[in-house]
Amino acid sequence: MTEAGEVEAFVRRYFERHAGPLQEEEPGVYRVSLPESLRSAFDGADSIRIAFDPGAGGSSAQIDLVAVGSYVLDHIVEDAARSGWHTVARIEASTTPPADVVARGLRPRNAAVSVSSLTTESVPHLLFNFRVRLSTDVRVDRFESIFVDARTGKERRVADSLFSEGLSLPEDRAVDGAGIVDAYRAACRALEARTESAARTLREEAEDLRKAEVERVTMYFDRSVTEVLDTRADGRGEARALEKERERRLAEAEEKYRFVGEAELCNVRTVLLDVTRADVTLEHRGARRTIPREFDAANLEVPPYPCEVCGTPAAEPVLCFGGHIAGPECVTGCGFCDRVHCRTCIAAEGAIAPCATCKRSVCPDHAEVCALSRRPHCPDHIHACAICGRTVGPAYVARCGSCEQSYCVVCIAPPAERCLTCRSLQPALPDDPAVSAMRTRIPALAKATKWRRASNRRVTVLLAKGLVWNQLVVTDSSGAVVLQKKVLGA
Structure with a gap:
């Protein structure tokens, strides 16, 4: 009750209970009847004139100001406490x-x-x-x-x-x-x-x-x-x-x-x-x-419900997927879905982890662990090798020097940096559907008679043999040409 309005409310309640309501004689100036217990403090007077605003009453005489620290308020509080x-x-x-x-x-x-x-x-x-x-x-x-x-x-x-x-x-x-x-x-x-x-x-x-x-x-x-x-x-x-x-x-x-x-x-x-x-x-x-x-x-x-992590009241709490209720500052959300976990779940279960490459938060549904480094990665920075099936991070991805496709470093062999698929080319049968399709689609290869081929989970590699130059064609699972280039025959 430190504000002027609170003081006025307290004084009004006091007089209403002990003597009677305040009577306003002029704007801001009130006549109050004093209870018996207060009269001795005011020379035996039956009533006094009071004001809550220092500017009320103008130059009128005999008006007692009621404010924090004033003579009137001190005696009112003392009497209220005593009674x-x-x-x-x-x-x-x-x-x-x-x-x-x-x-x-x-x-x-x-x-x-x-x-x-x-x-x-x-x-x-x-x-x-x-x-x-x-x-x-x-x-x-x-x-x-x-x-x-x-x-x-x-x-x-x-x-x-x-x-x-x-x-x-x-x-x-x-x-x-x-x-x-x-x-x-x-x-x-x-x-x-x-x-x-x-x-x-x-x-x-x-x-x-x-x-x-x-x-x-x-x-x-x-x-x-x-x-x-x-x-x-x-x-x-x-x-x-x-x-x-x-x-x-x-x-x-x-x-x-x-x-x-x-x-x-x-x-x-x-x-x-x-x-x-x-x-x-x-x-x-x-x-x-x-x-x-x-x-x-x-x-x-x-x-507000108190955060179950730090104890601070949370005006807008978050329900984490572990069942805890926490403040927004104590939760971390997945960057790829609406899943969120509080710091308690993250510390105990590792429910949210940062991508080792971009540091975005990922939940168990979207996190992939590199098979070689054992570090978590987000979907944008994980590579599934089409040859061996390993999931690896960007640091463990290499590009084949022949078919120019990306695989894990285990499936790329130095010094030529060729992938296992390119190293596994075998003679293709004359009626091979992939060979027939390339002869039809690419007129320059219509007369090629010697073909070699190999496939993995993602692409098929075809090699049309020539006298000096060979034609290397890479197609995806739908048969679309991904790469066509001339390579020196061997």
């Missing part, structure tokens, strides 16, 4: 469909969401309102509200509706206070965590100022004592006086910049809050996961 302001409220579930609330709060990037097993129950909560004062050479006042589930001790987000007086119930309907001590301790832990950063910053700033002040005072008095002793023969008495003054000034500096943190419990409110629980199922082609989620009637929002 044990405790109320009970009831907030019931709204008519908003629970599936819509879940859909707004849980937005997975790659999965469909379905909701089942809905239940709603009234759960007791405790709303603790604290005033926090951090003091050094300056004073910082903060008002903090901590909302705690009385069953679990976990904190919920504070909503504006929790402060409405219209929700109050008769005191005899208050819940059993058996767990209020545990809830109070949980609220104190939450308050400490919430104010820790501001307290540390203020303390460090004060410590820097204290050190600077101590150094300045020490240097000044050391110099003054030295000058007195050097210039006056009977200066010891004055030097002792300066040393005492130095000690006094140093003590003042220590006290001035001493950090003090105080927290006062202003009031406690019991809230009977409707909480809706549901089983939420996330599903896609590779995984299905059901998680319990809940939301309360005050906030109507499902908190």
